[in-house]
Amino acid sequence: MTSSILTSPFLSLNTIDTILKSPNPIPAEQKIQLLEAKIHLLVSTLPSFITKASDKQPDDIVTERKSHDERTGKVIAIDEIRIELGQTYLEQKIPDYIKAEVEFGIVDTDCKNVLKRMKRKKDIHMTSQDENLINPDLTNKNIWREIDETWIMRIKTLRTSALEGMIGVEEGLGRIARAERWKKAIAELR
Numbered sequence: 001m002t003s004s005i006l007t008s009p010f011l012s013l014n015t016i017d018t019i020l021k022s023p024n025p026i027p028a029e030q031k032i033q034l035l036e037a038k039i040h041l042l043v044s045t046l047p048s049f050i051t052k053a054s055d056k057q058p059d060d061i062v063t064e065r066k067s068h069d070e071r072t073g074k075v076i077a078i079d080e081i082r083i084e085l086g087q088t089y090l091e092q093k094i095p096d097y098i099k100a101e102v103e104f105g106i107v108d109t110d111c112k113n114v115l116k117r118m119k120r121k122k123d124i125h126m127t128s129q130d131e132n133l134i135n136p137d138l139t140n141k142n143i144w145r146e147i148d149e150t151w152i153m154r155i156k157t158l159r160t161s162a163l164e165g166m167i168g169v170e171e172g173l174g175r176i177a178r179a180e181r182w183k184k185a186i187a188e189l190r
Contacts, residue, residue: 013041028092035085042078047071072114079107079158086165090172097169104165111159118148118155156189163189 016038020026026034047070086103089096163182170179 011037028088031088035081035088039078039081046074075110076158079110082107083161090168095172097172100165101169104162107162108159111155114155118152160186160189
């Protein structure tokens with residue numbers, strides 16, 4: 001991203017969203033700059049993922065879980081923008097397959113990591129004798145499962161979009177075998 005964009009006084013999420021939602025068509029190059037700036041702003045405000053290695057008290061575990069959930073939600077929101085950015089790279093007059101592949105790859109990796117973390121969290125929850133230690137706000141297991149299923153479907157949908165983008169990249173670059181690999185990954189998700 002160019003330094004002129006980063007130093008602009010108009011670099012704010014509200015301004016960027018207003019421009020992106022404009023009914024007038026935005027040239028692909030300009031849309032790319034706006035989406036990159038939006039990602040930059042959102043990534044710079046992500047909470048830290050660092051945890052202490054010391055013994056944790058129950059209150060610390062709940063606080064840590066809430067901060068991880070908050071961070072995960074923000075990462076997923078950023079990944080949705082990355083999907084749009086990757087599609088915009090492919091919509092240019094001369095598609096930038098490499099940059100699109102990078103964006104789709106980041107989303108795919110993020111989604112896989114979140115799904116693994118959720119599976120691990122669910123396993124811990126199901127084996128825990130004291131449900132209040134994991135999350136005192138959710139004492140009903142059915143509510144817990146509904147929330148997890150909603151998140152899992154959202155993340156799988158996002159990952160499917162990333163993999164479909166990867167298929168477009170691989171076909172554009174003439175890598176048919178790799179495109180088949182991504183098609184198989186999509187079939188496994190469903």
